[in-house]
Amino acid sequence: MTDRALSVVRAGALTTVQDLGRPGYAHLGVPRSGALDPRAAAVVNRLVGNPESAAVLETTLTGCAIRPRGPVTVAIGGAPCPVTVDGRPAAWGAPVRVAAGALLEAGCTTGGVRGYIAFAGGVAVDPVLGSRSTDLLSGLGPPPLADGVVLPLGRPVGPAARADVCVPWPAPPAELVLRVRLGPRADWFTDAALRAFTSGVYRVSAMSNRIGLRTEGPALERARDGELPSEGMVLGAVQVPPDGRPVVFLADHPTTGGYPVAAVVDERDLPAAAQAAPGTPVRFIPVR
């Protein structure tokens, strides 16, 4: 096999291949998928000279360990974590040259949830419907990484950033403030429920995943009974299931759903939502 490949030594809690996702197929029931923190994925790609469309690894809380078969430039960003190469500390948030067969390790995050690892040339698994992203809802794209798996790498196209480059990273949120626009189904909830939603404090639930950021806090009481016939769902939709606890839809969200959407989160606030650890306070701020 070519040396443009890497083997997975420790896959971590959940590590997936992600790129910009596969938008444009929602009408076929295909989720958009893609990196949950696209800003961080774009920065690590830029650091190693990749286009923004290159596939990276997205880690969850516990990082992962990788052994590239050939020499490769990598960059690790997103949620801060210790980085080592063959046990020696290496730079986080900057390009790092890893020798053939060396062990690159991203440790547990010291804040935030999702780390991103870019390799010069990108992770080159076969695309499905134009994307290499793992879609955990519908199972499209490569399965989550497992120990011992070998992934192909592409050919580098551009020069890596200078090693002394300094990138500003937003700190993982101590409090997650999500700007929302009410609707389309805010009228399914009582006025008291909407007041509680926009003035109460919620917390990020440990049940959150790539499909949705689940919350714990005041339950939203319905103003009407009955069922909503399935309707199209957008990224950032705040869907309220029968237990009344708002769920903010993230990249792997279903394309249609039957629970009412009380509000929609501004897309610019979703990268922070992807980095909010369980227990983080959440406030929903209505904007016009």
Next chain:
Amino acid sequence: MTMRALPVGDRALLIELADGEEAEALHAELLRRRATGALPAVGEIVPAARTVLLDGLADPARLARELPGWEIPPLPARAEEAVEVPVRYDGPDLAAVAALWQVTEDDVAEIHSAAEFRVAFCGFAPGFGYLTGLPQRYAVPRRDTPRASVPAGALGLAGPYSGVYPRSSPGGWQLIGTTELELWDPARVPAALFAPGVRVRFVREGR
């Protein structure tokens, strides 16, 4: 046709109609306008039970203002070409459906394969189409207890809809038949044989 355009965030509109037939007609008109360049750029057009979602609009408020002035022709009654799906009517719920319809199992196959269907919308899984076309009196409830695993190719009924499971999954639809046709293959163009608006006929085989 009365349309209600509900804002969905800053970049989308949910257009609500009186029923599924109107939603299908609006969806067909949206595709026609997009094909002729008469629709502003849009990322996704997602029809559903009685709504159509337009996502990725630069100016949803403007489209919401223009929509009431649109002429929306009714759906043509028959299309020239339909996807033909060969089916063995051998599903485990065939007898239950025959009892609900108060006909024989053979009649279920005859009635179902005589109808002309249309994919109203997709959801639940990639390539899973909700097909309309059976007269309303043949609507059936979902099973009380969903099956933990329904095989790929199973043809089922739920409410007014017919559908074929594109791959093995849990499911609560009443299963009346089986097809070998591969409805979903992401490596093929088109990936989904059942896309919204597509006409479908089920062809009875193995008699």
